[in-house]
Amino acid sequence: MSARDEIFATLRRSLGVKGTEAPRVHSVEERLQRAPRGVIPERAQLQGEALLQLFKTQAEAAMASVVEVDTHADVPAAIAEYLRQSNLPARIRMGDDLRLAAMPWAETALEISKGRSDGQDLAAVNHAFAGVAETGTLTMTSGPENPSTLNLLPDYAIAVLSAKDVVGDYETMWARLREAYGKGQMPRTVNWITGPSRSADIEQTLLLGAHGPRSLHIVLVKG
Template sequence: MSTARDEIFASIRRSLGVTGRERPRRDVVTERIARAPAGVVPARGAVTGRTRIDLFIAQAEAALATVSEVDAPDAVPAAIAQWLRAHNLAATLRMGADPRLSAMPWGDTPLAIDEGPSDGSDLNAVSHAEAGVAETGTCVLVSGPHNPSTLNFLPDNHVIVVQAADVAGDYESVWSWLRERFGKGVMPRTVNWVTGPSRSADIEQTMFLGAHGPRRLHIVVVGGRGETPAS
């Protein structure tokens, strides 16, 4: 059974006098996908060094996230425990199987750690981002057992750890990184771009946090304080 979409495309092909299987046309499509040309990139993200980290933090905070910085991965658990305590939140945390998180000294904190996807009953979760985007203060997370996507949406409070070295200036740079890291054909099933906590102003134009996901988002930036300002 043909669909309306099939009929529309068939009509376009008839008007152009093509079938869609012509070798030159298929080669053009294959080449474009392989080359993955970038679109217009905003100038705001064209910064480097400490200036890029400062922009990332400023944009994240403008989107209602909170941010802390640590010098090394070993300092991450204490920073998260301090943030939970400062907000009078339970000393519990769920995480996936990301080896970067597993290697951190969680035993040095009072946090009770659970592993695996969330079933919706968790108050707090931590994920490790693949990258950050300075132009919007966005964290980029890929799906899989290392960082289950349920941790992005179900807990009330979400903490994201991102390496300063993985903060890019713009979205296009991050897509290039992901293609290089995973390769075509083995990209993660889902790439989530998280900018601030979940919020909505659909009802009476009143801002409501936690509308479709976490009501709090805290970002821990690792290793950015040693960056030098852009010249």
């Protein structure tokens, strides 16, 4: 018997159950099927421009930078400008996301490379699945379209986020994710990213880039 089995056996003995009782099994199955929503914070119950403004405010409070553009066609130029202002090389890595592929990268001087990162890339871009306004958090789903290594390994992480994908709260985000992928078909990982990587473990001194990117730049596409 494994340690896990021993723990569950001890819990069942203390509760006086075996774990196979029909009502208990039915209750668990029903909860998994319904995926009930939690309590929704009042501040997240916004619509339209107010919702986008809350997301931007919260993201910037978490030390991310946010720039708004009108259409997806404006994204490459916005990223090129960000790299220039940050004194970074005009090179970027991305995955196979069709939304990114359809953008006019050729109209910029950026050098584009494709595929997951091996840790040698300075800057990379992914397309976010969603943004959560209550905390300014990005929801990133893993896969060849948007490899998780592009979120975690480069020093400068760039995320493209469509305004229509900004939701107020985590519960709404999870509902959208289940609808998009279907139960039992979820992506291998779902990463929540709130600002750049940082830590204050050593003498309470804030250090950026402690466990990942030292900078997070969000391109919010309004159209």
